[in-house]
Amino acid sequence: MIQWKRKWVAAALLFAFVCSGCGTASEDEGGLPLAYTGSKSYEYYDVGNDRIADFLSGRGTEVCIPSGVPDNDTSVSESDYVYGLYRLSDNTVLQQHGMLDTIYPASTTKLLTALVALKNCNLSESVTFSYHASHIGVNGAVRCGFEEGDSVMLGDLLAALLIYSGNDAGIAIAEHVSGSVEAFVELMNEEAGRLGAVDTHFVNPHGLHDKEHFTTAYDIYLIMNELISYNTFLSIISMPSCKVEYTDAQGNAKSKSFESTNLFFGGGFEIPKGIEVVGGKTGTTNAAGCCMILYFKDEKGKSYIAEVFHAPSYEVLYGKLTELMKSVVSK
Numbered sequence: 001m002i003q004w005k006r007k008w009v010a011a012a013l014l015f016a017f018v019c020s021g022c023g024t025a026s027e028d029e030g031g032l033p034l035a036y037t038g039s040k041s042y043e044y045y046d047v048g049n050d051r052i053a054d055f056l057s058g059r060g061t062e063v064c065i066p067s068g069v070p071d072n073d074t075s076v077s078e079s080d081y082v083y084g085l086y087r088l089s090d091n092t093v094l095q096q097h098g099m100l101d102t103i104y105p106a107s108t109t110k111l112l113t114a115l116v117a118l119k120n121c122n123l124s125e126s127v128t129f130s131y132h133a134s135h136i137g138v139n140g141a142v143r144c145g146f147e148e149g150d151s152v153m154l155g156d157l158l159a160a161l162l163i164y165s166g167n168d169a170g171i172a173i174a175e176h177v178s179g180s181v182e183a184f185v186e187l188m189n190e191e192a193g194r195l196g197a198v199d200t201h202f203v204n205p206h207g208l209h210d211k212e213h214f215t216t217a218y219d220i221y222l223i224m225n226e227l228i229s230y231n232t233f234l235s236i237i238s239m240p241s242c243k244v245e246y247t248d249a250q251g252n253a254k255s256k257s258f259e260s261t262n263l264f265f266g267g268g269f270e271i272p273k274g275i276e277v278v279g280g281k282t283g284t285t286n287a288a289g290c291c292m293i294l295y296f297k298d299e300k301g302k303s304y305i306a307e308v309f310h311a312p313s314y315e316v317l318y319g320k321l322t323e324l325m326k327s328v329v330s331k
Contacts, residue, residue: 063196063225064093066100066218081289081310082217085324088225088303095324099217102199103309106283106291107142107165107261109207109215111223112188112200114158117173118230120187123155125176132181133172138208140285141167144256149249155232159242162233162281164258170206181205195222209287217309224281224293224305237279237295240265262292269318274299274329290317298328 064086082098134148144166146152152160154176161169174184185202192200197219203210227233236242240262245255261282263269271277280294289310297303306324311317 062091063222064088064091066093066096081308081312081316081320083308083320083324084217084221084306085327086221086225086305087328088305094304095327099221100199101216102214103216104209104213104285104288105207105215105220105309106209106285106288107167107207108220108281108283108291108293108309109202109205109213110161110165110170110283111220111227111281111293112192112202113170113173113184113205114162114233115223115227115230116184116187116191117154117158117177118227118232119191120177121154123153123158123232125154126151127154127157127172127176129168129172130175133168133175136168136171138167141206141208143168144244144258146172146246146256147248150246150254152244152246156242156244156246158232159236159239160244160256160258162236163239163242163260165261165282166258167206167208170204174205192219192223195219195226197222207283207285207288209285217307220293220309221305221307224295224307228295228303228305234278234295237262237281239279263314263318264294264321269314269322272322272326272329275325277325290314292317292321294321294325296325302328304328 066084080098082101082103083095084093084099085095086092087094129146129148129150129152131148134146134150136143142165144160144164146168152172154173157169157173160166161173171181174181178184178187181204184205188202188205189200192198192202197215200215200219201212202215203213207213239260241257241259243255243257245253248254262280264271264277276297278295278297280292283291289312291309291311293305293307295303295305306321308317308320311320
């Protein structure tokens with residue numbers, strides 16, 4: 001199932017690349033081709049499929065396109081990690097490894113949760129925590145600690161979701177937007193499809209492990225690339241901490257403070273010189289490893305997205321991200 005979807009979207013992206021007239025980075029520049037290579041699956045492109053046709057006429061001409069399509073259905077090995085580096089000014093994939101392999105996204109899932117909320121709600125809406133949201137019963141779940149009946153403005157709850165990575169915030173947002181987690185997940189997967197992220201299948205809004213909850217590094221890039229067009233999102237992910245004011249079930253005014261899980265923000269990992277880290281999203285589970293996707297700018301103001309998934313430790317994760325950022329300085 002996963003493989004035929006890959007070939008289908010590869011065909012769509014290749015067709016979009018040819019029609020858009022986008023250039024390809026030369027080998028001397030260290031870039032990789034923008035279009036998939038070696039695939040003839042475009043011959044089987046179904047022009048009657050509305051979703052793919054919409055993608056070709058829109059997103060397919062506005063995003064980076066990786067080279068190569070895996071020969072078989074694959075999952076990243078336990079000893080390996082995947083990464084990608086994208087220059088947004090000319091839609092160039094600068095570096096890639098395993099970015100089309102199946103991975104578990106951990107809390108980078110919350111990027112799609114935030115996107116669906118931003119597209120369907122007003123930030124000033126009040127979100128009330130249900131019993132389900134306030135009693136998430138999964139070992140290892142990060143909880144913001146809101147109680148049943150607590151009411152939080154959606155904009156503030158998105159900050160708790162993205163900065164602190166609260167899993168209970170994800171459930172509360174899902175229930176607020178769609179009435180149930182199940183209905184919200186349908187919206188998530190529909191939105192992923194609209195973006196061309198056809199190797200993504202989510203079953204929850206927070207990313208706690210489920211074998212049916214999977215994606216690829218490239219799909220997470222597509223989601224992040226969409227989100228950076230929202231100023232609210234950029235404002236939130238750039239903050240090293242946030243203070244959330246809310247009311248409890250009795251109407252009492254309260255507040256909570258949350259620190260960012262992004263360790264480039266005062267967490268012991270230094271940002272390379274010449275680089276401005278705007279922000280990003282982290283994720284960690286035993287199955288997913290250590291994960292992060294970053295939006296950053298170089299000394300000339302050019303924008304990039306870097307991502308690493310399935311790293312075995314924070315040292316490897318932040319080390320590779322640092323390496324990717326350093327590779328664009330003074331180029």
